[in-house]
Amino acid sequence: MKIPEFSTIELGFDEGIGLLGLNSPPSNTMTMEFFKEFASVLDFIRDQKEFRALIISGRGRHYSSGADVPVLLKDILKRTPTDAGGLSEGVPDFLSNNYKSLMMLESLSIPVISAIRGVCLGSALELALFSHFRLCGEEAVFGLPEASFNLIPGLGGIYKLCSISGQATALERVLKGSTFTAEDALKYRIVDKIVPKKALMPAALAFARELMPDFRPGKRSLYIKKYLS
Amino acid sequence: MYENERPLDRMETINKISWEIRNDIGIITLDNPPENYLFQPEFVAIDTLKKWTSYDYLKGIMICGAGKHFSGGGKLENLFRMISEQVNVGEKIAQGKAVLEHLENLDIPVVAAIQGICFGGGLEVALACHIRVCSENALFAFPEINQGVLPGLGGTTRCYQKAGFAKSVKLIMSGDMINAEDAREMQLVDFIVSKQKVFDFSFNFLQRLTKDRPLPVINAVMKALKNARTMSGEEAMKEETRLFCELALAEAKRRNLTQL
Numbered sequence: 346m347k348i349p350e351f352s353t354i355e356l357g358f359d360e361g362i363g364l365l366g367l368n369s370p371p372s373n374t375m376t377m378e379f380f381k382e383f384a385s386v387l388d389f390i391r392d393q394k395e396f397r398a399l400i401i402s403g404r405g406r407h408y409s410s411g412a413d414v415p416v417l418l419k420d421i422l423k424r425t426p427t428d429a430g431g432l433s434e435g436v437p438d439f440l441s442n443n444y445k446s447l448m449m450l451e452s453l454s455i456p457v458i459s460a461i462r463g464v465c466l467g468s469a470l471e472l473a474l475f476s477h478f479r480l481c482g483e484e485a486v487f488g489l490p491e492a493s494f495n496l497i498p499g500l501g502g503i504y505k506l507c508s509i510s511g512q513a514t515a516l517e518r519v520l521k522g523s524t525f526t527a528e529d530a531l532k533y534r535i536v537d538k539i540v541p542k543k544a545l546m547p548a549a550l551a552f553a554r555e556l557m558p559d560f561r562p563g564k565r566s567l568y569i570k571k572y573l574s
Numbered sequence: 575m576y577e578n579e580r581p582l583d584r585m586e587t588i589n590k591i592s593w594e595i596r597n598d599i600g601i602i603t604l605d606n607p608p609e610n611y612l613f614q615p616e617f618v619a620i621d622t623l624k625k626w627t628s629y630d631y632l633k634g635i636m637i638c639g640a641g642k643h644f645s646g647g648g649k650l651e652n653l654f655r656m657i658s659e660q661v662n663v664g665e666k667i668a669q670g671k672a673v674l675e676h677l678e679n680l681d682i683p684v685v686a687a688i689q690g691i692c693f694g695g696g697l698e699v700a701l702a703c704h705i706r707v708c709s710e711n712a713l714f715a716f717p718e719i720n721q722g723v724l725p726g727l728g729g730t731t732r733c734y735q736k737a738g739f740a741k742s743v744k745l746i747m748s749g750d751m752i753n754a755e756d757a758r759e760m761q762l763v764d765f766i767v768s769k770q771k772v773f774d775f776s777f778n779f780l781q782r783l784t785k786d787r788p789l790p791v792i793n794a795v796m797k798a799l800k801n802a803r804t805m806s807g808e809e810a811m812k813e814e815t816r817l818f819c820e821l822a823l824a825e826a827k828r829r830n831l832t833q834l
Contacts (some may be wrong), residue, residue: 364729418826425823436819444811492791493820495825499818501811503798511707512799513764516683519795520783 346395353379354386355404361397362553363390367469370405375412375468377420377439384446391453398553399453401476402460402546403469408443408485411467414494443468444500447475456556460549461485462542466524471502474509477562478569479535480549481527482542487535488524508559509534538573591618592640593626598633600626604696609646610639612695615653615663615670617726623673627680633682633792634780636686637703638773639696644712647694650721665674670695670727674702681796683783687714687776689769698729699761701810704799706762707776709769712754714762719749735803736761794821 348356353376357364365386367373390396403409424437449470450457459476464486473479473487489498489506497503498519507515510533518525518533530536540548555572590606590613604610604617627635649822657663664673677684677699686700689709694717700706716725716733724730724746734744737760745752745760757763765776784792794817801810 415829415831418822418829419831421819421822422826425819436816440815441812442814448808448811481771492787492795495788495791495828496792497791497798497814497818499815499822501814503795503814504802504807504810507799507802511761511764513805515799515802516704516795517783520683520787520792560624569766571763 346393349385349389351382351386352365354382356386356389359550360394361395361557362531363396363399365399367401367403367409368436370403370407372407372464373403373405373409373469375409375472378414379495380439380443384442384449387446387449387453388404390427390455390544391449396455397557398455400460400546400549401455401457401472402549403461403462407463408459408461408465408473410464411490413471414496447471447500451475451477454560456553456560458549458553458556460545461487461536462545464488466490467498468500468502471498471500471505474502474505474535477565478537478552480545480552480573481530481536481538482545483527484542485527485530485536485539486524487527487530488522489519490522490524492520493522497530506535537569588618588622589613595629595632596761596777597781598631598701598784599777600629600632600635601777602626602635602637602643603640604638604699605640607639607643609643609691610641610696611646611700612648613652614656615648615667615695616673617648617670617695617698618673618701619678620669620673623676626678627676627682630789632682632783633787634682635677635684636776636780637677637684637699638776639690643690644686644688644692644700645696646691647696647698647717650718650723669673674698674727678704679728681793681800681801682789683780683792683796685776685780687772688763689772691715693717694725695729698725698727698732699765701729701732701762704796705764705776705779707765707767707772707779708754708757708763709772710754710766711769712763712766713751714745714753714757715749715751716746717749719747744760790821790824794818 354364355368363470426435457476458478459538461481514533527539592603592605594601684703685705686703693715718724741760753764798814801813
């Protein structure tokens with residue numbers, strides 16, 4: 346198996362476990378290029394029998410701070426289809442592809458674990474929410490700050506947060522837009538376990554090895570009880 | 575009409591339900607103390623509710639009870655009497671359900687501020703709200719079973735969506751009361767605060783959530799949450815991206831970003 350190379354993602358492989366590193370440190374900004382490569386990575390992984398688990402993490406000190414809002418706004422303005430009168434309408438393809446990638450991530454038949462250190466904001470938190478499991482290091486920082494830019498999470502993050510944490514939490518976190526702690530994230534069921542920062546990758550690898558032999562998405566809460574408590 | 579003119583009917587009481595607007599939050603009070611029993615399934619007429627909630631500067635709604643309790647629910651004797659008098663009760667229940675659906679589908683947040691008893695129809699009203707705050711001494715129950723009926727305003731469905739099958743069956747089939755902690759455990763309640771603080775907490779919470787947010791953002795969040803409740807995952811996500819895109823275009827224009 347030859348693993349392809351990407352510029353915004355570092356894809357590694359270790360004894361059955363795929364290691365997907367968001368690779369634009371320090372903040373691992375999720376650009377249009379990143380999402381394009383992310384879709385290719387998913388296509389590749391889906392077709393590889395050797396990949397039996399996937400761990401997503403950020404290179405450097407942070408998971409990711411999400412999208413670069415001014416750049417994203419310009420891209421949307423440029424790529425939104427216009428009607429005959431020149432008014433913008435509809436959704437540009439690149440945005441639709443992004444939420445479809447998150448759906449595809451979630452539908453992978455192998456366990457997907459996000460290992461979160463440092464900041465995990467905006468689209469990055471949406472990416473994490475569509476992973477099957479989320480472990481985080483102590484002092485990790487979470488947030489959906491979109492509303493403070495007059496936006497909302499747009500990749501299905503509201504939908505997903507609502508189903509994970511309930512309507513009231515989703516409403517509060519999205520409208521407030523402020524950051525919250527790892528402890529809050531645990532309380533909201535956004536993360537499944539907090540571990541010491543240095544123990545994060547070892548914990549994610551050990552968890553992936555436990556899940557690999559017989560992973561069933563429907564047994565999520567059972568796995569958390571069995572391996573993470 | 576002058577721009578700053580506020581509607582004259584900012585405060586009114588119809589059939590023991592009161593309405594007022596404080597800042598940009600509308601307050602509905604179940605105003606039939608002490609137990610705030612609801613007279614009929616459509617505790618407020620749908621047209622009245624629509625009129626109240628249609629002011630376009632409102633950013634949130636709080637529902638509370640007058641005095642020490644939220645609501646003891648409907649008086650079932652009234653319902654049985656209506657049936658004996660050949661009133662079309664099915665129609666009234668359908669209207670009651672439409673009222674709760676209207677509340678639940680509003681595109682501004684609705685908070686229930688619950689203290690004391692919250693039974694039957696009162697609990698059904700609370701469950702249709704987006705956020706439930708209650709006092710430490712609040713009590714919850716579906717007592718309908720004791721009179722051989724069940725919650726008829728969508729309470730069974732909403733309870734099941736929040737608490738799951740087993741716990742809902744127990745609550746509805748037993749008719750037993752549960753306290754605030756149990757209700758939170760069942761995810762029927764989101765916040766528990768001390769008895770004196772229920773109204774202030776709920777009101778301030780709503781204000782804090784909404785005060786720095788323009789209405790289009792609040793509306794988009796509420797629509798996305800409604801979609802999460804009512805659509806398949808794929809449809810809800812597609813719609814969320816569309817809502818995001820609308821706001822993004824407006825924001826790009828507001829920032830005067832030119833196309834590259």
